[in-house]
Amino acid sequence: MVKYCQSCNVQKAFMVRPKTGNLICQNCFFQAFEDEIHHTIISNQMFKPGEKIAIAASGGKDSTVLVHVITLLNKKYNYGLNLYLLSIDEGIKGYRDDSLETVKQNQITYQLDLRILSYKELFNWSMDEVVAQIGLNNNCTYCGVFRRQALDRGAIQLGVDKIITGHNADDMAETFLMNLLRGDIFRLPKSTAIITGDDGDNGIATLPRCKPFKYTYEKEIVMYAHYKKLIYFSTECTYSPNAFRGHVRELIKNLEAIRPSAVIDLIHSCEQLDAPNQNQKMPQKQLCQKCNLLSSNKICKACTLLESLNQGRAKQILQIQD
Amino acid sequence: MQQKEPKLCKKCKTNNPNIIIQKDPVCKECFIGYVEHMFKMSLRLKCNITQKNEKLLVCFSGGQNSTALVKMASDVVHSTCAYNKSKMFIEVHVLYINESFIMKQFIQEYQPQDYTNFVTNECKLPFKNIDIQSIYPDPYILLKQLHNLSESGSSREDFVRLIKNHIIYDYAIKNGYQNVCFGQNGQRLAADLFSQLSKGRGLSLQSATKYNFSFIYPLNQQKLQILHPLKELLNKDILYYLRLKSNMNFPQFILGQHLSNNVKNKPAHGNIDHLLEQFIDKLQEGFPSTTFTVLSSAEKITIKPLQQQNHCPLCLEIRDQVYNRLEVETLDNSNQQLINYLRANTKYYNKICFTCNRMLQSAQELEKFYNLDGFPPLIIQLADLIQ
Numbered sequence: 001m002v003k004y005c006q007s008c009n010v011q012k013a014f015m016v017r018p019k020t021g022n023l024i025c026q027n028c029f030f031q032a033f034e035d036e037i038h039h040t041i042i043s044n045q046m047f048k049p050g051e052k053i054a055i056a057a058s059g060g061k062d063s064t065v066l067v068h069v070i071t072l073l074n075k076k077y078n079y080g081l082n083l084y085l086l087s088i089d090e091g092i093k094g095y096r097d098d099s100l101e102t103v104k105q106n107q108i109t110y111q112l113d114l115r116i117l118s119y120k121e122l123f124n125w126s127m128d129e130v131v132a133q134i135g136l137n138n139n140c141t142y143c144g145v146f147r148r149q150a151l152d153r154g155a156i157q158l159g160v161d162k163i164i165t166g167h168n169a170d171d172m173a174e175t176f177l178m179n180l181l182r183g184d185i186f187r188l189p190k191s192t193a194i195i196t197g198d199d200g201d202n203g204i205a206t207l208p209r210c211k212p213f214k215y216t217y218e219k220e221i222v223m224y225a226h227y228k229k230l231i232y233f234s235t236e237c238t239y240s241p242n243a244f245r246g247h248v249r250e251l252i253k254n255l256e257a258i259r260p261s262a263v264i265d266l267i268h269s270c271e272q273l274d275a276p277n278q279n280q281k282m283p284q285k286q287l288c289q290k291c292n293l294l295s296s297n298k299i300c301k302a303c304t305l306l307e308s309l310n311q312g313r314a315k316q317i318l319q320i321q322d
Numbered sequence: 323m324q325q326k327e328p329k330l331c332k333k334c335k336t337n338n339p340n341i342i343i344q345k346d347p348v349c350k351e352c353f354i355g356y357v358e359h360m361f362k363m364s365l366r367l368k369c370n371i372t373q374k375n376e377k378l379l380v381c382f383s384g385g386q387n388s389t390a391l392v393k394m395a396s397d398v399v400h401s402t403c404a405y406n407k408s409k410m411f412i413e414v415h416v417l418y419i420n421e422s423f424i425m426k427q428f429i430q431e432y433q434p435q436d437y438t439n440f441v442t443n444e445c446k447l448p449f450k451n452i453d454i455q456s457i458y459p460d461p462y463i464l465l466k467q468l469h470n471l472s473e474s475g476s477s478r479e480d481f482v483r484l485i486k487n488h489i490i491y492d493y494a495i496k497n498g499y500q501n502v503c504f505g506q507n508g509q510r511l512a513a514d515l516f517s518q519l520s521k522g523r524g525l526s527l528q529s530a531t532k533y534n535f536s537f538i539y540p541l542n543q544q545k546l547q548i549l550h551p552l553k554e555l556l557n558k559d560i561l562y563y564l565r566l567k568s569n570m571n572f573p574q575f576i577l578g579q580h581l582s583n584n585v586k587n588k589p590a591h592g593n594i595d596h597l598l599e600q601f602i603d604k605l606q607e608g609f610p611s612t613t614f615t616v617l618s619s620a621e622k623i624t625i626k627p628l629q630q631q632n633h634c635p636l637c638l639e640i641r642d643q644v645y646n647r648l649e650v651e652t653l654d655n656s657n658q659q660l661i662n663y664l665r666a667n668t669k670y671y672n673k674i675c676f677t678c679n680r681m682l683q684s685a686q687e688l689e690k691f692y693n694l695d696g697f698p699p700l701i702i703q704l705a706d707l708i709q
Contacts, residue, residue, distance in 0.1 A: 007656050022657075043646055183618060266520055
């Protein structure tokens with residue numbers, strides 16, 4: 001029996017839409033996917049005409065689809081944006097060096113300027129060297145903190161107004177649950193914020209980061225990339241199997257299997273939250289005394305982690321000399 | 323060679339330890355003493371049960387947590403605690419909602435249990451047994467509604483839960499009980515919180531895990547206090563307490579037997595509550611501070627102020643706000659028409675909250691649900707009263 005698309009009722013269905021569990025044809029899926037991202041951008045007033053936007057591109061499925069869709073929507077709806085690609089090389093052999101080739105391919109395909117910054121040149125440490133120093137626990141903490149600062153530095157070098165990242169609905173739902181599990185009450189309400197960093201606390205503004213894929217499911221991004229024949233790098237990070245996020249990721253997958261709307265429902269739950277009550281002492285935004293970038297302490301987390309790494313390296317050198 | 327001294331109970335330093343409480347090994351006597359003391363302190367200091375002859379309605383389900391709660395309540399009322407014999411001068415009544423009518427329809431091997439002997443004779447507490455279907459003018463409508471709801475996603479379980487809550491609150495108000503006590507321990511509260519968040523009930527962060535949460539019953543604007551005095555305890559604490567204090571047998575059902583194959587094969591047999599219980603239990607084993615971190619975070623977070631504080635007539639929670647249309651619908655034309663139709667053609671669509679909408683979304687005969695056809699008069703009365 002032929003099954004028809006539940007959106008247009010004309011074309012034959014070619015897949016079950018992960019977000020709804022309904023049958024949908026290819027055209028309706030592509031249209032809905034792009035329309036929902038466009039709606040997300042417009043309803044949150046994400047951009048202004050003439051703005052320079054850096055797309056954080058890793059070569060993975062999320063950022064590849066992001067580059068494709070933003071370029072498409074920019075032309076289709078005349079957003080008037082100037083787009084750039086910004087990539088960070090963490091220095092993970094067999095992972096990042098391969099995915100950067102995909103980014104370079106995207107640069108040619110979409111004819112965008114590309115800037116690549118590496119941990120080695122910024123911090124004098126590659127992730128492989130960090131893991132060799134600290135082992136396989138907590139390495140995601142180092143990588144995440146360094147990448148955040150690297151993106152900020154890269155964006156400053158490019159002179160852009162905003163950074164956009166490919167964080168999708170599944171990522172946001174995972175972050176929400178992880179922050180609750182870790183007791184990070186200050187980050188909890190912002191776990192699903194679509195634009196962060198534009199609040200200008202204490203007169204200190206940071207480059208806003210926007211997430212146009214806030215309501216877009218990871219599975220749909222994969223399907224979009226697959227059926228649009230986009231080229232992306234699909235291997236997981238070498239160090240990710242040990243991450244705590246893996247527990248939450250598995251939970252989200254199971255929730256989706258039971259009820260497809262669960263991911264959006266988690267985002268909806270997080271939207272109801274406000275800052276912690278006034279009895280909790282909020283960290284004050286200030287500039288790091290070492291690197292002059294945004295920090296919640298006198299010395300930012302990146303500088304603190306770097307110091308501990310450098311001390312460890314110094315100890316090793318002393319031991320060798322002895 | 324120096325021999326290692328055997329570890330002793332951290333509290334009495336005399337007996338051999340039997341269980342770990344919050345990283346301290348304790349013997350069974352000190353464990354019982356700790357639980358009894360914790361329960362009294364919870365009631366007095368956290369749940370504000372301080373007045374003489376204060377009335378407490380204890381909700382009993384026949385499960386392990388509520389059995390432990392009834393046992394503890396009986397000990398403090400009758401001064402039969404193993405240690406610290408000080409009596410609490412409170413009036414405790416036990417309420418049991420009998421779900422046999424539903425269970426027999428879905429689980430072939432279900433055997434109804436009679437708890438009268440346990441509550442009345444063993445615990446010596448007044449006992450009220452209410453059949454769940456008694457709230458319906460026609461009890462078979464309840465069965466039909468359950469059959470119409472989706473097997474998956476805990477929709478049926480959530481529906482039964484909200485019917486039970488209506489019965490509990492109505493009984494409490496009519497009989498002058500301002501305090502309604504539930505037996506969930508800390509681990510179950512954490513799992514329940516995650517379950518509610520996964521269903522879109524973010525507002526439950528301000529109430530679901532508190533020792534003491536007040537809400538105004540919309541029908542007559544009377545205040546009810548929902549209490550969770552066992553919040554300090556974990557699953558293993560309850561199990562060990564029952565092993566020492568009770569001979570009750572807890573029937574084990576093989577979950578999911580009654581479900582269709584495509585639901586049975588889903589994670590946790592398609593039940594969100596069970597999935598989150600398994601998740602929290604697994605994390606708690608690997609990371610022992612999980613439960614208390616979650617509960618502590620939930621205490622500190624606040625909720626965005628709402629423009630209006632109107633209740634949902636089904637779950638009685640405050641109706642939350644939708645901040646973006648993509649939270650409710652997709653732009654592929656598959657559900658917009660249905661939503662617009664229900665909004666325009668049913669009586670109560672706009673009064674139902676986000677989570678209850680999700681519960682109903684894959685139901686058959688949707689219009690009947692949104693018109694509250696066949697629903698208990700109590701719920702219809704509430705729905706008409708609410709803005």
